[in-house]
Amino acid sequence: MPQSFRKEEQRVDFVRLEEHILALWDREHTFERSVEQRRGREPFVFVEGPPTANGLPHPGHILTRVMKDVILRYKTMRGFYVPRRAGWDTHGLPVEIEVEKELGLNTKGEIEQFGVEEFNRRCRESVFRYEKEWVNATKRVGFWIDMNNPYITFTSDYIESVWWSLKEIWKRGLLYRGHKVVPFCPRCETALSTHEVAQGYQDVEDPSIYVKFRLKSDSAFMLAWTTTPWTLIGNIALAVHPGHTYVKVRVREDEQWDILILAEARLDDALNGHEYEVIDRFRGEALEGMEYVPLFEYANITGGAAHKVLTADFVSLDEGTGVVHIAPAFGEVDYELCRSRNMGFTQPVDSKGRFTEEVPPLRGIFVKDADKRIIEWLRERGILFREARYLHSYPFCWRCGSPLLYYARESWFIAMKSLRESLIANNEKINWYPGNLKYGRFGNFLENIEDWALSRERFWGTPLNVWVCNSCGAEYCVGSVHELRERAVSDVPDDLHRPYIDQVVLRCENCGGEMKRVREVIDCWYDSGSAPFAQWHYPFENTDEFRRNFPADFITEAVDQTRGWFYSLLAVSTAIFNEPPYLNVLSLGHILDEQGVKMSKSRGNVVDINRIFNNDGADALRWYLFTAGPPHDDIRFSERDITRSKKFMNTFWNSYFFFITYAIIDRFIPHKEAIPVDKRNYMDRWVISRLNTVIGEVIEAIERFDVHVAARRLEEFVVNDLSNWYIRRSRRRFWIPEESFDKECAYQTLYEVLMTLCKLLAPFLPFITEHIYQNLRDTEQPDSVHLCDYPTPVESLIDAELEDSMSMVVKLVEAGRRARSDAGIKIRQPLSDVVIACSDADKLTKVRNLMDVLRDELNVRAVRLCVEHPAATGYIRVDVDDTLSLFLNTQLDKGLIAEGLVRDIVRRVQGMRKELDLDYTAEIRIMYECDAEVEEAIESFRDYICAETLAVELKRGKDGHMYGRSWKIGDRDVYIAISER
RNA sequence: GGGCUCGUAGCUUAGGCUGGUUGGAGCGCUCGGCUGAUAACCGAGAGGUCCGGAGUUCAAAUCUCCGCGGGCCCA
The missing domain is CATH 3.90.740.10 (Valyl/Leucyl/Isoleucyl-tRNA synthetase, editing domain)
Structure with a gap:
């Protein structure tokens, strides 16, 4: 049973396509399999910077999510084992403020009156209020991350790991009590x-x-x-x-x-x-x-x-x-x-x-x-x-x-100043993108580092695990739940939050007195800074897991995290392990509105991402974000530009649609037996060479985190090289009805290029590539493009000289068209010859290899090459560069004019076929009426016309049952009628 | 107020590290052409104080300094 491809719509609905793909991934567990398939391979460790789900995700969040995704998908396809675990940041003042607003509470006194137990219960509930929206947006945009088993900073396991780490810091004498001068509201206290x-x-x-x-x-x-x-x-x-x-x-x-x-x-x-x-x-x-x-x-x-x-x-x-x-x-x-x-x-x-x-x-x-x-x-x-x-x-x-x-308020500090040298040394081991942050904003910050004011006189947070003796003033830092149980004279609650934890009394080892916990909770930045180990409940569990996943190979967030999460990760890791917690960090720019102003709720200029998903789709949004500029630059968000990014996807789609259309007609079977590339024609060799060159450039760019360069290279390849040159130049090879070696070469080449493109583009455009791949693949191949290996360039397929020649020919074609335009002769009108004059013999040789292309593209009967400029009259001259000029013969004779007329007629017939929406393979009858001169031209090119238009009958006359139109060709009237046979 | 960063055509941008023909390209606009995959494409045209100023240099969009404006971080 020969392979057959599914038919496609020429006009594709990307949004519907994406919804189908989402369902497919769900059904097939494609994400999980893409990770599992690489188990045992070299790991590429990623840590998700946990967002807080107490507000709706906005375009900035989407940007970080797709940037994470493109790198992680790429690394997965490159063969790395890349488990990805979601996380939620759930503590802190912003959460409390939201709840205060809802409850109409203004001061700490009012919260205490309301009841800390109930207040914290509401905080806990609020941090997942928009979880569904976050999960939906994450899935919808195609960010693959395990959201079924996320780490959550308020869980007892997470808190216990945080406590353990603080105790390590305390044991080293780095946790101390002091005063901090803070901006303080005397009314809200x-x-x-x-x-x-x-x-x-x-x-x-x-x-x-x-x-x-x-x-x-x-x-x-x-x-x-x-x-x-x-x-x-x-x-x-x-x-x-x-x-x-x-x-x-x-x-x-x-x-x-x-x-x-x-x-x-x-x-x-x-x-x-x-x-x-x-x-x-x-x-x-x-x-x-x-x-x-x-x-x-x-x-x-x-x-x-x-x-x-x-x-x-x-x-x-x-x-x-x-x-x-x-x-x-x-x-x-x-x-x-x-x-x-x-x-x-x-x-x-x-x-x-x-x-x-x-x-x-x-x-x-x-x-x-x-x-x-x-x-x-x-x-x-x-x-x-x-x-x-x-x-x-x-x-x-x-x-x-x-x-x-x-x-000045009493506060607990971590003595970061004493770790300054270690922080700087660990920063040395980190690659920053963009590089200026390393010694700029971040490095300067470390040079002038201050002690970390860790405590907050608040309610909803990881309780500070220090107990103080009422009698002798001794301090003790508890490092685990087990330890707490051992030393407590009262019951230990399951929930380690306030107010329950405040009831736990310890026996003082010094004097036997009662120890009570200090009232503070800790800065939630410490929570998220502990993610590398706390997400594993280290060291109480998963010690191997932790060791395999530390330090992270890659993290990325927006630039405002420089002194936020990027710092808190380094601070905690340096204090506990004296190692950098990540080796590569990509700092992203912000999303601004069209005026270049920050998007914020209060300004009301936040773009509704769901509208984008529903109008344009996730791939179009992703492509826009990837190509908008260097990842670290701010993006002025423009919905019009997203629509434009669909243009590229349309071109990609149309290249695929062209292939599918004729492959179905011709029952092309991929991988029947591959024809060696060096046996194929120069267009095939050229596009394969270009493809492999581009693969190399794309890989190099992604490895540098120049995502925009990689995406633009791919776009240029698809639009310029594949669609506008290779396919346009090769179309006729697909139209030949009978089997032929050359046609097989063309099919194999286009098939291979499209398959490779799907894989190259898969990390960027996971939906459309999956859809196309699903139709193109055979059963031998992985059942998802995301289970494939990323292409690598094959050096032997790169022919730099051929690429060079072709780019020169493209320039000559452009010059020839300009010459025609100057002379007022349309391209459909054949001309007798063009002369290429070049003083550089080397260049001339390169052109000689591709003279056929020039002849076809410029619609001339002959191309001549010479070293000296010809002194002939009737030629129009265009210079390409210092050494290279083109001379187009603009003289017309009767034969050329006749051929031009015939081309015009063919063109009109093709247009009429399209108007009747005939099948590409449908055969037709043609009738015409015209003057004697045109008739003579038609008769002398009868075979050509029939072959081009799939006509089985071509005769003079009129038939009212046929679809007919009168045309003006030049200054002549021609009537043409066609009908399906 | 300080640090970092960005500023190139109506819009989006390449180039800037390493100074050197006429600063490229896409979208949009005007005109012409092409089209049996393409709402695609090709050619021509209009559109630039390369944010402003000073300096270095034979030569500055590019290097330096001072401003102005946007963004981020910190005060």
Whole structure:
């Protein structure tokens, strides 16, 4: 039984096609088999950066999913074992905020009143609210990943692995308690993430005051500047720049003279017209360690010295006085400076932003409301030098509009600074795409790494696994559920989340007292950074699995993950294993709207991906995303361009459709016995050579993650080489009715090229390639294109010289067409000859091999080659390059004109066949009426006309039963009628 | 405010590392041609301050610096 191909529609509905393929993959478990088939081969390890499914997936998510997919499918086809496991990120503040909104809760107090148990239950539920949409979109876009068995960061196994890793860090003394200055909303009683802070900046006017601090050793004052008078209550130090020049000046204030110290560069601005006289100049470092009289005696200072002048490089001379007031409770740099110089700490403000009883006159007053009182006091005591107003941008709570306070909170840290060298060394082992990130954004970040503030005073997250003794203050980090059970004096819940875990009391090994868990949960970035081991429940289970899958060969996410997941993975892995967790990382650009503006819900410019799936299909979307530009560049999303990417798919489809159409007619059987390529004609050898060259280029590009280059090479091959040149030039070889060696060569060649293209394109366009492959394959071949090996170039099939010759011929053809166009002679009109003149003998030889192509394409009877330019008249000249020119003979004789007429008639008949929608193989009768000259032409080309149009009868006359039309050919009238025999 | 990145025709882009004929191409537009796979294709035309400015150089889209605009990250 000879192989026969299924018939196809010329106009294909990609969306329906894709739905069928999805069902096929489901039925046949193609994904699972594509992975399993490679078991035992070299692994290619991928880690999925877990998304949070508490919102709908948007185009940016789709981009990362298809980029992951194209690489993983490619590696699979290259023979690697590439298991892929989905993951879900399920903890964290964004989840809590969504639930707060739904419940109408605003503060932590309200959540506690509502009940942490119920609150967390709702959080857990919310993170899978859009799971179905995520799963659907993932499947629909063709991203193959195992979503039946995902890792989930809230499961007890995952949490236990995270606990184990934190205990490792704790055992090494890298987990410590300290203060962190965070942007804090006093009304919501919550620290805000930087992202939340960023959306709440407003321009406001604040007081701007210049305050005099009296030095103890001297009658001089340090003149400092601040826009937040209330923070003066927490003043611990003053800072000056060690290298800049400071001056001691006598300044006139009303009737008296003061001696002030400030930066020389700030003199004019700060003194604002006051009369002054410089009496001393020195570098800032000369002030180091000088003590001053505190402004207020309220603060209860612990843990170190106070009221001294310090030097610090961050002091700027852009504004103020060059003397900076330092309050460690209210500023991050302030806090860091005091900590590094062993200065003390004071926190006179409570978590609602009100002064505590440490400050009796201001007790219970909100800090911002205290500014006026404080300024008044300073004025009364004569230490307010100047007061003004100051316009600047200041952050407010996006939720309630309260001004945010920078506020020191107790926090747990991982000492990343001490791992700096290891982080940098591990980064050395990672390949970054694009490369600039390695030493740029990411490298710089590592150079200046800060300790990781790990804890969050929140509810829904992995509970921080540290217990503290009520009696002796001992700390203990629990590293497993087993350990927890052993040491607990109460029951251990199955659910390790708050509030249950908060009830677990441990016995203190030091003093026998009771230990309670600290209240914090951990940063959810630590959760996802633990994915390489926690997804395996390592080290409690799957130790071999983990070892085989660490480090990952490949991860990819959008560039905003540089300091997010890319960092948290490296941080955790360096702390625990001192190894890089991934070896190649591809950072992707973002999807912007057509105006180049970020897509966001609030702007309402987010494209509905389901509409794209339903209108254009997944392959068209994928192709658009792959070809839009380098993967690391932002994409301005344009639906019009997606439609354009369908053009390429149409061309690919039509090439296949052409093949199928004639292969069915001719009952072509693939793989009957392959004709050696060197026995085939030059067009066949050429297209096979081009194909193999392109295979090499595609592989090289994907290996560099230049996905866009690979895709564009393929597109160029399909459109230019295959469709517009090979098939167009070879069409007639398929039309010959009888069996022939040459026809068999053409069929075999086109079949092989299409099959190879399916495999080459399969990682990019998994649907259409699968569909075409299913029809083309025979039973010997794998039952899915995705189970095939990726093609590799066969060097012996690459004929660089032939490719070279052909590209020269293409140029000559273009030149010839231009010559015709200039002369106003259409291509259908045969001409007698064309002369190719070339001073380069080597080039001329290359053209000589392909003269037939030139003759056919230019529709001339003869092609002549010569070294010298001919001096003949009647020729029109076009230069191709310095050495190569084309001369087209534009003289017409009677014979040529007759042949041109006949071609026109054939063309009209073919058009009429199409109008009648006749089968390609249908035979017809033709009748015509015309003048004598045309009739003579028809008669002399009778056989040619019949062969071209499959006519069995061609005669003069008219028949009302036939389909007839009158034509104007040149200036002659011709009537033609046809009918099926 | 700082770091990174991008800016080429109406739109999407190649080229930029390694400076050197007239800065390529696709879509769209105008005109002409071709067409029995193709809503495809071919030819001609209109359309460019290569974001702006300065510098280096015999020579800059390309290298350097300073701006402007978009994006991301951080403050």
